[in-house]
Amino acid sequence: MTRKQSKALRRSKAITKKQNILRIKNRAKSTAAAVAVASAVLAAPNISAQETSAQATIEEIVVTSRKRTESLQDVPLSVSTLTEETLEQTGINTFEDYLLQLPGVTAGGSGPGQNTIYIRGLASTTPNLTTAGVAGLAPNVSFYLDEQPLAQPGRNLDVYAADIARIEVLAGPQGTLFGASSQAGVVRMITNKPKLGVTESNVELETRFMPEGDTGTKIELMTNIPLGDNTALRFVAYSDERGGYIDQVAGQVDASASARFRAAGTVRENGLPVSSSRAGFQAGADLSGATLLKANALVEENANDVEYQGFRASLATELGDNWNATLVYAQQTIDADGVFFADPTLGDLKIQRYTQDEIKDEFDNMSLTLEGLIGDLEVVYAGAYTDRDTNQMVDYTDYLFVGQYLPYYICDYYVTYLT
Numbered sequence: 001m002t003r004k005q006s007k008a009l010r011r012s013k014a015i016t017k018k019q020n021i022l023r024i025k026n027r028a029k030s031t032a033a034a035v036a037v038a039s040a041v042l043a044a045p046n047i048s049a050q051e052t053s054a055q056a057t058i059e060e061i062v063v064t065s066r067k068r069t070e071s072l073q074d075v076p077l078s079v080s081t082l083t084e085e086t087l088e089q090t091g092i093n094t095f096e097d098y099l100l101q102l103p104g105v106t107a108g109g110s111g112p113g114q115n116t117i118y119i120r121g122l123a124s125t126t127p128n129l130t131t132a133g134v135a136g137l138a139p140n141v142s143f144y145l146d147e148q149p150l151a152q153p154g155r156n157l158d159v160y161a162a163d164i165a166r167i168e169v170l171a172g173p174q175g176t177l178f179g180a181s182s183q184a185g186v187v188r189m190i191t192n193k194p195k196l197g198v199t200e201s202n203v204e205l206e207t208r209f210m211p212e213g214d215t216g217t218k219i220e221l222m223t224n225i226p227l228g229d230n231t232a233l234r235f236v237a238y239s240d241e242r243g244g245y246i247d248q249v250a251g252q253v254d255a256s257a258s259a260r261f262r263a264a265g266t267v268r269e270n271g272l273p274v275s276s277s278r279a280g281f282q283a284g285a286d287l288s289g290a291t292l293l294k295a296n297a298l299v300e301e302n303a304n305d306v307e308y309q310g311f312r313a314s315l316a317t318e319l320g321d322n323w324n325a326t327l328v329y330a331q332q333t334i335d336a337d338g339v340f341f342a343d344p345t346l347g348d349l350k351i352q353r354y355t356q357d358e359i360k361d362e363f364d365n366m367s368l369t370l371e372g373l374i375g376d377l378e379v380v381y382a383g384a385y386t387d388r389d390t391n392q393m394v395d396y397t398d399y400l401f402v403g404q405y406l407p408y409y410i411c412d413y414y415v416t417y418l419t
Contacts, residue, residue, distance in 0.1 A: 080105070080169040084192070087164055091206070093218075093240060094308070095158040102169050105187065111340040112306050113158045113361035113390065117141040117151075119171055119185035142174075142182040145189050146328075147382035148367050151181045155390070157363060160308045160332060163222045163236040165190045193326060194232035194316035200224045212349070214243025214302045230318040237311040244302035246338055251297040251352040256287055258400050268401075269345065295397070297352040304338030323372030333362040339395075355395040363388040 080102050082092070092098045095115055099107045109115035119141050143151045150157040161167070167189050174182040201223040208216035218240040225233045264279035310332030318324045336359045342349045367384035 082167040084165050087161060087167070093161045095156065098161055098167050099187070102167070102187075104171065105169055105185075111304075111359065112308075112334050112336050113155060113359060115156050115158070116153075117143060117156060117187055119169070119187075139181050140184040142178055142180075142186045143189075144178070144186060145365070146191055146367065147369055147380070148365075148384040148386075149178070149181070150386065157386075157388070158334060158361070159189060160238060160240065160310060161189065162220050162238045162310075162312070163192045163234075165192045191312065191314070191328070192234065194234035194314050195224050196230065196232045196316070196318070197226050198224055198232070199226060208243070210243060210245055213245035214305060216243045217241050227315075232316050234314045234316075235311065236313075238308065240308040242306045242308075244305040244338060245349055246302070246304040246340065246342055247350045248298050248300045248303045248338065248353050249346055249350050250299050251346075252294045253297075253352075253354065253397060253400065254292040254294045255400070256292055261285055261287070295354045297354050298356065300338075303353075304336070304340055306334065306336035309333050309335075319372070323370065325371075326369045328365075328367045328369075330365045331363070333360070335360055353395045354397045355393065357393060357395055359390065359392040361388070361390045 082098060082101055086092075086101070087098065090097075090101065092101060094112070096107050099105050099117065104120050106118045107115040108118060116139060139151045139153055139156070141151070142149055143156045145157075145159055150159070167187070169185060169187050170177075171185045173184070174186050178186050202221070204218070204220040206218040208218075210216075218238070220236070220238040220240075222234070222236045225235075227233055258280070259274075259278075260280040260282050261284075262274055262280045263283035264274050264276040266274045268274065310330065312328065312330040315327045316324065337357065339351060339353065339357050341351070343351050346352060364387045365384065367382065369383075370379075370381040372379055
């Protein structure tokens with residue numbers, strides 16, 4: 001080894017030692033961001049320790065996942081948080097959007113207003129989503145808007161994320177803090193509250209384009225108005241039109257495709273044969289003398305457009321030195337057409353539907369929160385009332401392939417077929 005190579009090796013070891021010391025100091029801060037910055041230093045030795053220290057300084061994240069305000073670093077539980085800045089930077093507004101950004105959290109369903117939350121893969125099993133809101137089991141993951149529980153079986157309220165301070169996820173079980181429907185965890189959406197003595201407004205405009213879909217537009221308005229020294233009003237309104245991307249393509253079907261006529265051993269489209277116990281009781285029937293009318297599929301490009309419209313008005317006031325109250329009224333309407341799933345056998349993002357699918361989901365929500373002190377005891381009262389109305393039209397053609405009773409179901413019990 002030459003003297004020049006030896007000198008370079010000693011310099012390299014000195015840099016590595018300096019980097020290791022810097023990484024240990026950053027780890028002492030107990031923040032994921034600091035570790036990430038230190039790792040970046042290892043990849044780029046020319047960054048000085050002073051520059052790294054500046055980058056490692058991050059804003060403190062405050063959460064209320066344990067029913068009190070505290071720093072995320074002080075919570076001895078697994079808590080995931082999406083801050084307001086993250087929501088704005090990623091353009092997250094709807095139920096499926098923000099759940100996709102949270103680790104260990106997913107949503108299953110068939111469109112806006114028809115979702116079940118899963119944390120670590122856990123959720124109660126619900127029946128077909130067309131009846132889930134009536135006959136479904138209570139969910140295992142609870143959904144909260146501020147202090148108000150809004151979880152419903154198979155149809156969690158799809159609250160539009162406008163002017164949201166943060167979204168928190170607390171892994172379960174959390175029955176002690178949040179009661180029923182929180183065995184697997186809790187998802188909380190925390191809204192921005194009115195600011196006393198502050199006048200501010202904000203308008204957000206957005207246009208979206210998709211290579212193989214319709215365009216979309218969004219407008220969101222927020223204003224905060226002081227009403228005296230101890231009271232303030234915060235008002236948020238939004239309208240978001242999202243273009244469709246699922247194509248409804250041509251096709252035909254009649255009752256002869258029903259499971260009623262399917263013989264044992266028939267290989268279904270999923271590759272599994274029909275068992276003898278599931279064979280149709282008219283399998284092999286001669287239908288040559290029956291007149292079976294064919295249904296024609298609807299044809300439309302980008303059929304699954306959806307529109308969110310609503311507003312939220314919040315009034316906050318101080319009631320003396322130790323008490324404050326927040327009154328919130330919110331209203332939202334979702335209008336969606338088509339379906340939000342596709343049939344891969346028909347091509348990319350294509351589906352066959354024989355009746356127009358649509359859903360109109362609207363709710364009015366009023367809540368009152370009182371917070372204060374009685375001696376050394378901190379008291380929080382949260383009361384709310386929600387009125388939700390959902391009207392949905394669903395194409396039941398797919399039932400034709402799964403049930404013996406379908407020829408009766410789609411017509412009436414007098415219908416018979418030749419044998």
